[in-house]
Each structure stands twice: as C-alpha cells, then as structure tokens.
Amino acid sequence: MGQKVLLTSKEINIILHRLACQLLENHLDFKETALIGIQPRGVFLAERLASILKTEYGVKDIALGFLDITFFRDDFGRGEILRANTTKMDFLVEDKKVVFIDDVLYTGRSIRAALTAIQSFGRPRSIELLTLIDRRFSRHLPIQPNYRGRQVDAIGDEKVKVMWEGNDGEDRVYLISK
Amino acid sequence: MGELSVNHLLGIKYLNKKDITLILETADNFKEVINRSIKKVPTLRDVTIANVFFENSTRTRLSFELAEKRLSADVINFAAGSSSVKKGETLIDTVNNILSMKVDMVVLRHPNPGAGIFLSKHVKASIINAGDGAHEHPTQALLDSYSIREKLGEVAGKNVVIIGDILHSRVALSNIFALKLQGANVKVCGPRTLIPKHIASLGVTVETDLLKALQWCDVANMLRVQNERMDISYFPSTREYTQQYGVNKTILDNLDKEIVIMHPGPINRGVEITSEVADSDRSIILHQVENGVAIRMAVLYLLASKIN
Numbered sequence: 001m002g003q004k005v006l007l008t009s010k011e012i013n014i015i016l017h018r019l020a021c022q023l024l025e026n027h028l029d030f031k032e033t034a035l036i037g038i039q040p041r042g043v044f045l046a047e048r049l050a051s052i053l054k055t056e057y058g059v060k061d062i063a064l065g066f067l068d069i070t071f072f073r074d075d076f077g078r079g080e081i082l083r084a085n086t087t088k089m090d091f092l093v094e095d096k097k098v099v100f101i102d103d104v105l106y107t108g109r110s111i112r113a114a115l116t117a118i119q120s121f122g123r124p125r126s127i128e129l130l131t132l133i134d135r136r137f138s139r140h141l142p143i144q145p146n147y148r149g150r151q152v153d154a155i156g157d158e159k160v161k162v163m164w165e166g167n168d169g170e171d172r173v174y175l176i177s178k
Numbered sequence: 179m180g181e182l183s184v185n186h187l188l189g190i191k192y193l194n195k196k197d198i199t200l201i202l203e204t205a206d207n208f209k210e211v212i213n214r215s216i217k218k219v220p221t222l223r224d225v226t227i228a229n230v231f232f233e234n235s236t237r238t239r240l241s242f243e244l245a246e247k248r249l250s251a252d253v254i255n256f257a258a259g260s261s262s263v264k265k266g267e268t269l270i271d272t273v274n275n276i277l278s279m280k281v282d283m284v285v286l287r288h289p290n291p292g293a294g295i296f297l298s299k300h301v302k303a304s305i306i307n308a309g310d311g312a313h314e315h316p317t318q319a320l321l322d323s324y325s326i327r328e329k330l331g332e333v334a335g336k337n338v339v340i341i342g343d344i345l346h347s348r349v350a351l352s353n354i355f356a357l358k359l360q361g362a363n364v365k366v367c368g369p370r371t372l373i374p375k376h377i378a379s380l381g382v383t384v385e386t387d388l389l390k391a392l393q394w395c396d397v398a399n400m401l402r403v404q405n406e407r408m409d410i411s412y413f414p415s416t417r418e419y420t421q422q423y424g425v426n427k428t429i430l431d432n433l434d435k436e437i438v439i440m441h442p443g444p445i446n447r448g449v450e451i452t453s454e455v456a457d458s459d460r461s462i463i464l465h466q467v468e469n470g471v472a473i474r475m476a477v478l479y480l481l482a483s484k485i486n
Contacts, residue, residue: 071211071219071249071479081483083180084207092215120216 002177006133006160007150009171015149019130020052022147024059027097032125034063034096038114039070039085042102044164045132049101063096065089069113087117094122099147103162105131108143133160133173180204182480186298186305189314190355198359202324204476205469212248212471222251225482227283228276231308232258232269235287237443237467238308238317242285245474251482254281269293270300277303282485283478286310304481312346312407318442319352321473323360325466326397329438334361339391341367341423342401342450345374346408349442350401354380367391368423371412372403388423392433399440400425400451416449426452430460438462 007015027033030053037046043066053059070084100114111129118124132149138156152175154160159176163169182197190198211219227246231239239255246253256276258264263272273284283304286294291313298305309315326333338357344350344366357364364382366373373384385391392398403419413419430437439451439461447453456463 068207070207071221073221076221077225077483077485081181081480084204086207087210116220120211120214120218122215 004175004177005172006152006175007173009165012132012149012171012173015132016048016052017056019132019147019149020049020057023049023099023130024053024057026128027099030059030062032095032097034065034091034093034098034124036065036067036089036093036098036100036114036118038100038102038110039066039068039087041104041162042100044167045103045130045162046101047166048164049130063091065091065093067100067114067117069110069117072113072117074109074113089121092122093118093124095125096122098124098127100127100129102129102131104133104135104160105129105143105145105148106135106138106160108139108141111143112141132162135160180480182484185481185484186294186307187316187477187481188294188298188305188307190316190319190352190359191314193316193355193359195359198320198323198356201320201473201476201480202327204480205320205324205472208248208475208479209469209472212468212475218248218250220250221479222246222249222482225249225283225485226252226254226279226281227285227478228254228256228273228281229285229308230256230258230273230276230287232263232286232288232293233309235308237470238287238315241467241470242306242308242317242474245471245478248471249475249478251478254279269297273297273301273303277301283482304485306477306481309348311348312351313348314352314355315348315442316352316356317470317474317477318349319356320477321466321470322349322353322399322440322442323356324469324473325440325462326362326438328465328469329462330396333357335363336397337363337365337395338397338399339365339367339385339395340399340401341388341391341425343372343403343412344368344377344401345372345412346404347401349399353399354382358382365391365394368401369413369419388425389429392425392429392437395437397438397440398425399442401442402444402446402450420449424448424450424452425455427454427458430455436460440466442466 037043066088068085068087128146130147134148161174163172285306287308291311293310294307367385
C-alpha cells in the first residue's frame with residue numbers, strides 16, 4: 001500500500017483562500033446564500049470556508065448548515081449500513097442560493113442524494129457545488145463542480161483521503177494506492 | 179459499522195446493549211427527520227411491509243404504519259377480525275400467503291406469547307414483534323428508554339418503578355430487560371396477586387407500598403389493569419385498586435422530589451392515574467407517542483438493511 005501527499009497544508013491554505021474568493025465573487029454579501037456541508041466530511045471544509053469568509057473577508061452572517069444524506073442514498077441494502085450523522089439546518093433554503101460543500105467528488109452519487117435530501121428544506125433558487133478534490137474519470141452521474149480545489153486523476157482502487165487540522169491533527173490530502 | 183446482532187426484533191431479551199444503543203442513536207436521526215416540514219425520506223422505497231394484527235391496537239399500529247410511510251415503504255394492513263383466520267386458516271398459512279405477494283417484513287401482534295418467535299422459524303421474512311400476549315413488546319420498551327434518556331439525559335443509574343398489572347404486561351417484561359441492560363435500577367410495584375412469582379430472578383425488586391416506591395424512583399411507568407386478560411379476580415374492586423395503587427396529584431405533591439410519569443397507553447383515567455397527573459408537566463406520555471414513531475423508523479431501517 002502506497003501513500004502519496006497530494007496537497008500539503010500550505011497548498012490547502014492557498015486553495016481555501018482561492019475558493020473563498022471565488023464564492024465571494026459570486027455571492028457578495030451572502031445574504032441570499034446558504035453554505036451546506038455534506039455530512040460527514042464536507043462539514044469540516046464548510047466550516048473552514050465560512051470561518052475564512054468571516055474573519056478575513058468581513059462577511060457578517062453566513063447561513064451554514066450540515067446535511068446528512070444517509071437516508072437518501074441509492075445503495076440501501078446493497079452493502080454495509082452506514083451510521084447517520086446529524087442534519088443541522090436552522091433555516092429554510094426556500095429561494096436561497098445553496099452551495100453544497102464536500103471534500104471529494106467521486107462518483108457523484110452523494111451529491112445526487114444531497115439534491116434529493118435538500119428538497120425537505122424547501123425549494124432553493126439555485127444549487128452549486130464546491131469540492132476540494134475533483135476525481136476525474138470516475139463519475140457515475142452527470143454531476144460537475146462549480147468550484148474545485150484540485151483536479152486529480154485517480155484510478156479505481158486508489159483512495160483520496162482529506163485530513164483536516166481541527167479533526168485529524170493536520171491539513172493534508174493523500175492519494176492512497178493498494 | 180452499525181449493524182444489529184439480530185435479523186428479527188422478537189424481544190428485548192434477544193438484544194445486547196450495543197443493539198439498544200444503536201437503535202436509540204438511529205432514532206435521534208429519525209426524530210430530526212419527523213420534525214422537518216417534509217417528514218419523509220426515500221430509504222425503504224423498495225421494501226414492502228405487512229402489519230399483521232391479531233389483536234386490537236391504536237397507538238402501536240398507527241405508529242408502525244406512520245413509521246413505514248415516513249420511510250417510503252409500501253404498506254399493507256391485515257386485521258384478523260375481518261380475515262380468513264375466522265374461516266380456520268393457520269398463522270403460518272396466513273403469513274405465507276401474505277409473503278407470496280412479495281412482502282419483505284412482517285410486523286406482528288398476536289395474543290399468544292412466542293407467536294413472533296414461532297413465525298420467524300417458519301417463514302422467510304424479517305419479523306418485528308409488536309406485542310405477543312403477556313410476553314414482550316420490544317418497541318414500546320425501546321421508546322420508553324428513549325423517552326427517559328431524552329428527559330433525564332441517560333438511562334444508566336436511574337431508578338425506575340413499573341407500577342400496576344405486572345403479571346399480564348408485556349410492556350413490563352420488555353421494559354425490565356431493556357432497563358437492566360442499560361444499567362437502570364428497576365422496581366415493580368402492585369398488588370401481590372398481579373406480580374409474577376419469580377420476578378426477582380430478573381434482577382428487580384418488589385415493593386407493594388406505592389408511596390415508598392414513588393419516593394424511591396426517578397421515573398414511574400404506570401400500567402393499565404388488563405381486565406381482558408384476567409380470567410379470575412385479582413383484587414376486590416377497581417375502587418380499592420385505585421385507592422392503593424392509583425397515582426394522583428396530592429401523592430406526587432407530597433414527594434420530596436419531582437418524578438417523571440410515563441404510561442404506555444391506553445390510559446384508564448381515574449383508575450391507575452388521574453387526568454390531572456396524566457395531563458401535567460410531569461407526564462411525558464405524549465412524548466412517548468411521538469418518540470414511538472422515531473424508534474419504529476430506526477428499527478425498521480436497521481432490520482431492512484439486513485434483508486438481503
């Protein structure tokens with residue numbers, strides 16, 4: 001099993017600032033916008049981006065939610081059962097500009113599930129997708145990110161692992177091959 | 179990752195502590211779901227569930243049906259009263275006929291203890307016991323534990339007294355198993371005639387004095403006197419039962435502390451509990467009903483994931 005560093009903490013920091021600026025460019029004061037971290041691992045990225053926007057770019061209020069997609073997945077009964085995580089949505093997304101935030105975009109199935117799950121909280125004006133890592137050539141569905149940190153060509157049995165300082169002790173992205 | 183150790187929910191007796199924790203934690207997620215404006219998730223959209231009820235029920239049946247629908251399962255309902263059971267069909271035949279219509283899970287209520295266990299050995303479907311005679315009513319005990327945990331933070335270490343007709347109560351037995359597994363202290367309280375002889379072997383203590391029991395407990399789970407299961411007279415009169423074992427506001431006001439009042443329903447108002455108590459802040463009876471849906475969604479979800 002081999003392990004390669006795809007992104008160092010310095011690179012991640014630069015990318016996070018770039019992504020924050022790109023969001024800022026499109027959403028300005030974030031009054032009509034909701035940032036939604038996809039549980040479990042998208043939450044860390046969503047929190048980091050919200051914190052950068054607040055502390056470094058002076059955005060005052062950001063609607064930040066966490067969406068769990070476990071009950072909306074399309075593989076129920078086809079593999080191991082996953083424990084659900086908390087959904088925390090203190091607002092309705094009715095007529096909001098929603099940005100889904102996840103760490104890795106792979107097959108696109110999680111985002112498909114999130115698109116269904118979000119319907120329980122209203123009808124958003126639009127939905128965009130932001131991911132730190134976009135794994136090319138592995139999509140099962142026609143889903144592409146609007147904002148991407150880094151595009152990666154990883155083959156089937158390779159794994160991309162994103163670590164976050166707040167949770168895993170360091171900011172780092174690994175490519176793990178079997 | 180999170181899987182039950184069983185393929186059927188026949189009784190709490192067959193679960194371990196990890197199973198109970200998993201069910202209660204999964205119910206937390208479903209409780210959040212059923213409090214959304216859109217309360218439905220598509221998880222069990224390709225699962226068909228039959229609710230097979232050989233005995234009357236209001237809460238349990240509605241609660242299961244709602245839980246199934248909130249999970250997007252297809253639901254069929256069967257009530258023995260209006261069925262071919264009246265023409266002499268056996269339990270296995272009835273259920274196998276239902277299963278041949280491609281049903282994946284059966285929620286069974288039956289007056290005979292062990293009906294679910296029997297069925298699980300003879301048919302190919304996941305069986306959920308929704309009450310089998312005076313034996314077990316596992317989802318009720320799970321929702322009771324969930325409600326205690328919600329109100330008091332945890333079940334472990336809490337003093338719970340179950341008051342009333344312990345002898346005929348499946349709720350009592352399932353609750354004793356569930357509470358003991360989670361580390362609660364359990365007492366039963368009622369007339370000697372309504373307490374099973376060997377109950378102490380389950381690790382509970384018996385108290386016949388209502389005031390002493392209430393003074394000891396954090397939670398009092400009040401049970402109904404099940405007249406329909408009584409073939410002989412167990413106490414002189416309902417009036418005398420109420421005088422000795424009925425809980426009213428004056429009794430609760432005279433206790434040193436505030437205790438939580440629970441009741442699995444249906445309530446016989448004015449017999450085991452007065453309306454004033456049942457409708458007071460101390461009572462979490464309606465929370466129990468709400469939590470019942472979340473608990474049943476959790477059970478259905480976890481068992482359905484093991485079907486294949």
